[in-house]
Amino acid sequence: MDSNKNKNNLTPLMKQYYDIKNEHPDTLLLFQVGDFYELFFEDAIKASSNLGLALTHRGTDANGHPIPLCGVPTHVLDHYLIKLVKAGFKVAVCDQLETPKAGKIVKRGITQVLTPGTLTDLKLLDEKSASYLCTFFPTIENNILIFAELLTGQLFITSIEDNTSKSIESEILRFMPDEIVIPDTKEAKKYISTFKQFSNVTVESFDILTNNFDTKTTILQESKIWFKEQFDQENNNIDNLKNTDAFNYGLATFYKFLKRNNEKALNQIKTLSIYNQEDFLILDAATQKNLELIKNSKDGSSKNTLFSVLDQAVTPMGSRTIKKWITRPLIKKDLIEKRLDSVEFLTQNIIFKENIIKYIQKIGDIERTIGRIALSRAQLHDYILLAQALEFVPLIKQELSTHAIDNKLLSAIGSKISDFSQIHNLLLDSINTDTTTQRLIKKGFNQEIDRLRNLIEHGAQEIFKLEKKEQERTGINSLKIRYNGAYGYSIEVTKANLNSIPNDYIRTQTLTNKERFTTQELKDLEYDISRANNDIEEIEKEVFAQIKREVEKYLNHLKKLSYSLSYLDALISLSQVAYNNNYSRPEFNGQKEIVIENGRHPVIEFNLKEKFIPNSTTLNQEQTLWIITGPNMGGKSTYLRQVALVCIMAQIGSFVPAKNANLFILDRVFTRIGASDNLSEGKSTFLVEMEETALICNQATENSLVILDEVGRGTSTFDGLAIAQAVIEHIYNNIKARCLFATHYHELTELNKKFKDIVLYHAASTKSEGSIVLLHKILPGIAESSFGLEVAKLAQLPKGLINRAQEILDNLNNKNIKDNIY
Numbered sequence: 001m002d003s004n005k006n007k008n009n010l011t012p013l014m015k016q017y018y019d020i021k022n023e024h025p026d027t028l029l030l031f032q033v034g035d036f037y038e039l040f041f042e043d044a045i046k047a048s049s050n051l052g053l054a055l056t057h058r059g060t061d062a063n064g065h066p067i068p069l070c071g072v073p074t075h076v077l078d079h080y081l082i083k084l085v086k087a088g089f090k091v092a093v094c095d096q097l098e099t100p101k102a103g104k105i106v107k108r109g110i111t112q113v114l115t116p117g118t119l120t121d122l123k124l125l126d127e128k129s130a131s132y133l134c135t136f137f138p139t140i141e142n143n144i145l146i147f148a149e150l151l152t153g154q155l156f157i158t159s160i161e162d163n164t165s166k167s168i169e170s171e172i173l174r175f176m177p178d179e180i181v182i183p184d185t186k187e188a189k190k191y192i193s194t195f196k197q198f199s200n201v202t203v204e205s206f207d208i209l210t211n212n213f214d215t216k217t218t219i220l221q222e223s224k225i226w227f228k229e230q231f232d233q234e235n236n237n238i239d240n241l242k243n244t245d246a247f248n249y250g251l252a253t254f255y256k257f258l259k260r261n262n263e264k265a266l267n268q269i270k271t272l273s274i275y276n277q278e279d280f281l282i283l284d285a286a287t288q289k290n291l292e293l294i295k296n297s298k299d300g301s302s303k304n305t306l307f308s309v310l311d312q313a314v315t316p317m318g319s320r321t322i323k324k325w326i327t328r329p330l331i332k333k334d335l336i337e338k339r340l341d342s343v344e345f346l347t348q349n350i351i352f353k354e355n356i357i358k359y360i361q362k363i364g365d366i367e368r369t370i371g372r373i374a375l376s377r378a379q380l381h382d383y384i385l386l387a388q389a390l391e392f393v394p395l396i397k398q399e400l401s402t403h404a405i406d407n408k409l410l411s412a413i414g415s416k417i418s419d420f421s422q423i424h425n426l427l428l429d430s431i432n433t434d435t436t437t438q439r440l441i442k443k444g445f446n447q448e449i450d451r452l453r454n455l456i457e458h459g460a461q462e463i464f465k466l467e468k469k470e471q472e473r474t475g476i477n478s479l480k481i482r483y484n485g486a487y488g489y490s491i492e493v494t495k496a497n498l499n500s501i502p503n504d505y506i507r508t509q510t511l512t513n514k515e516r517f518t519t520q521e522l523k524d525l526e527y528d529i530s531r532a533n534n535d536i537e538e539i540e541k542e543v544f545a546q547i548k549r550e551v552e553k554y555l556n557h558l559k560k561l562s563y564s565l566s567y568l569d570a571l572i573s574l575s576q577v578a579y580n581n582n583y584s585r586p587e588f589n590g591q592k593e594i595v596i597e598n599g600r601h602p603v604i605e606f607n608l609k610e611k612f613i614p615n616s617t618t619l620n621q622e623q624t625l626w627i628i629t630g631p632n633m634g635g636k637s638t639y640l641r642q643v644a645l646v647c648i649m650a651q652i653g654s655f656v657p658a659k660n661a662n663l664f665i666l667d668r669v670f671t672r673i674g675a676s677d678n679l680s681e682g683k684s685t686f687l688v689e690m691e692e693t694a695l696i697c698n699q700a701t702e703n704s705l706v707i708l709d710e711v712g713r714g715t716s717t718f719d720g721l722a723i724a725q726a727v728i729e730h731i732y733n734n735i736k737a738r739c740l741f742a743t744h745y746h747e748l749t750e751l752n753k754k755f756k757d758i759v760l761y762h763a764a765s766t767k768s769e770g771s772i773v774l775l776h777k778i779l780p781g782i783a784e785s786s787f788g789l790e791v792a793k794l795a796q797l798p799k800g801l802i803n804r805a806q807e808i809l810d811n812l813n814n815k816n817i818k819d820n821i822y
């Protein structure tokens with residue numbers, strides 16, 4: 001859209017379009033024209049290719065060029081909005097603000113600006129995922145990350161001193177934000193390509209943060225004032241942060257962005273959590289991907305993920321809580337034990353659990369309903385849902401108090417579920433739940449509304465009653481009250497009866513045989529009837545607003561209620577999963593050991609046709625590092641992942657798929673599994689492998705679990721072998737983390753002779769009728785070989801090819817024996 005130069009050549013509609021678009025140049029502008037929302041110029045081209053809609057042309061621009069155009073019907077706007085916002089566009093919706101009148105350009109204005117991270121409209125949100133807006137501000141000193149969950153009004157802030165993109169990426173992935181806002185500084189822009197792999201990125205201009213010329217105060221100061229007003233800041237962590245540029249500018253960037261795009265949400269952010277990365281178990285980005293915690297690597301959905309197994313919640317808010325728990329496992333023993341106590345209690349008290357499930361199911365996703373109320377986006381429907389939900393709160397409260405619950409967490413949840421009878425009664429008395437009538441307020445709640453409604457419903461009867469009254473008063477039986485489109489209501493009297501009309505009759509019209517009159521009473525009645533429809537709307541709106549204000553007084557309590565209920569739902573979900581799948585309660589006995597008896601992979605055990613073979617693990621002072629060899633397809637990767645998953649599940653507060661598990665509280669879990677390249681960033685498979693290994697070597701501690709699968713595989717045999725051995729030696733000698741290392745380099749098993757705590761395990765196999773049988777059992781010792789050719793046979797490589805490979809292999813083995821390489 002190049003020029004406003006020749007504005008005089010434009011139609012009034014296009015002039016108006018230019019004016020509005022100029023105020024929102026960074027958005028796709030959907031401009032309402034009657035029954036369509038239309039996009040013009042570049043916006044039309046982008047939208048048509050993203051939405052698969054036809055691109056046409058209409059009229060000419062100021063320079064006489066045809067204007068590209070693409071339109072969507074108004075009744076399907078939401079459908080297209082979701083698509084555009086999910087594709088990462090910022091979208092502004094410009095509505096017609098008045099009924100069009102002939103010959104006059106209709107008034108239009110922006111009614112919504114949507115960006116991926118600022119959505120608060122339920123139709124646009126994924127119900128099983130919390131939606132976060134992230135702001136990232138890096139400086140040489142530290143990096144600030146701000147995550148805002150707008151619907152619940154929560155803000156999470158952390159500072160990361162480590163400047164490697166891997167650390168920052170890991171922390172961002174915990175929240176999986178829908179949008180990451182960064183300043184247009186050189187340091188920040190370095191991260192764009194990394195962030196774009198998993199989120200939408202918006203660059204916010206930085207220079208004007210400090211020079212807001214529109215007001216006397218700068219955005220920096222404004223954001224500080226906002227922060228002070230929103231939060232009760234008795235938080236020690238905040239003082240340290242406040243002195244850093246990253247925090248101050250990061251906050252200003254966040255504030256500026258949200259103020260422009262969803263100011264209401266900005267004012268509803270009331271809960272602050274300043275945390276350290278180390279407050280939760282740290283799962284680096286590769287681990288989150290490799291273990292398929294929330295998203296699978298196949299299609300990015302939650303199918304066959306840990307989340308899909310643990311999520312048996314009956315409400316979406318419960319599912320969202322489970323998701324949060326999975327990405328933020330705990331590291332404080334007492335908190336983990338509290339969750340485990342509750343899960344155990346719930347698995348043992350089935351009737352109690354069933355009752356609670358029944359009620360929570362009826363309550364539904366009250367968290368989002370309350371979120372909408374807080375953001376003033378709630379409609380009648382939301383209040384109906386709230387009223388229905390509150391009916392079950394006393395029942396849950398009763399369950400929680402009457403069962404002698406010997407469980408700290410459940411009792412604490414119970415105490416937060418206050419009695420909302422007052423607000424429940426108010427809603428029951430006032431809100432019209434009969435959605436067929438299109439009325440907001442229930443009969444009997446407000447006298448004036450009832451009177452007007454009566455008038456509308458019984459207008460005809462009122463007129464009839466008046467007619468009777470006038471007949472009796474005048475003694476004229478033929479007197480009629482009639483309605484005429486041009487004159488309205490009037491009393492008709494035949495000319496023969498004119499002598500009997502009272503003095504207060506006002507003549508309005510003379511017909512051949514009749515005269516028409518009105519009276520003050522008829523005028524008032526007519527006025528009331530015609531105004532009733534308008535008035536009732538006004539009064540209903542005002543009464544509804546009063547009810548909303550009353551409900552808003554309880555917002556903080558309601559937020560606590562929804563938090564407690566989603567927590568309860570998530571706990572019940574964990575207990576259901578534990579019960580159904582025969583999981584056991586993990587123990588933390590203070591020893592630095594991971595001893596798992598008959599562990600299983602929580603996801604794979606569901607998908608196998610045959611029975612999953614359980615395997616045990618002992619990583620302790622005597623066995624700190626396992627080198628695992630074994631045939632391809634022998635089950636090594638499954639085993640490695642299962643050990644990591646069992647440890648993570650335990651720190652989520654879940655029971656684990658094992659007969660017994662004695663664990664210790666890990667600070668970090670690292671996994672380097674499989675081949676992944678990052679061609680979009682110009683990184684080869686091997687470079688990615690080495691970057692991930694470097695992160696482990698730099699960040700793992702003796703309290704970490706390190707899972708390494710075939711490190712060194714991506715380069716030449718000797719380079720790979722050398723790197724693999726050096727990595728093992730570093731982890732064993734310097735880091736002292738508990739480690740499982742799977743490899744096809746049999747040479748590495750020699751390390752067991754050098755270091756006594758490095759032990760050898762293998763994925764067992766046997767031969768039957770000349771073919772390999774994979775036992776999927778991890779046993780002490782070394783595998784005979786990798787049986788690569790056997791697996792190739794299983795995969796049905798051509799027979800001739802296999803025979804030739806066997807020849808080559810025999811030659812190589814003979815040579816190795818001669819050269820004594822093994």
Ligand SMILES: Nc1ncnc2c1ncn2[C@@H]1O[C@H](COP(=O)(O)OP(=O)(O)OP(=O)(O)O)[C@@H](O)[C@H]1O
Nearest residue numbers: 611612613614631632633634635636637638639776
């Ligand atoms: N404990 C088990 N019980 C039953 N089946 C298993 C078990 N472990 C693995 N499997 C099956 O074997 C398949 C291959 O396992 P996995 O990928 O773990 O082997 P691998 O040893 O890592 O192979 P490669 O060295 O080729 O990567 C799995 O997809 C699963 O179907």
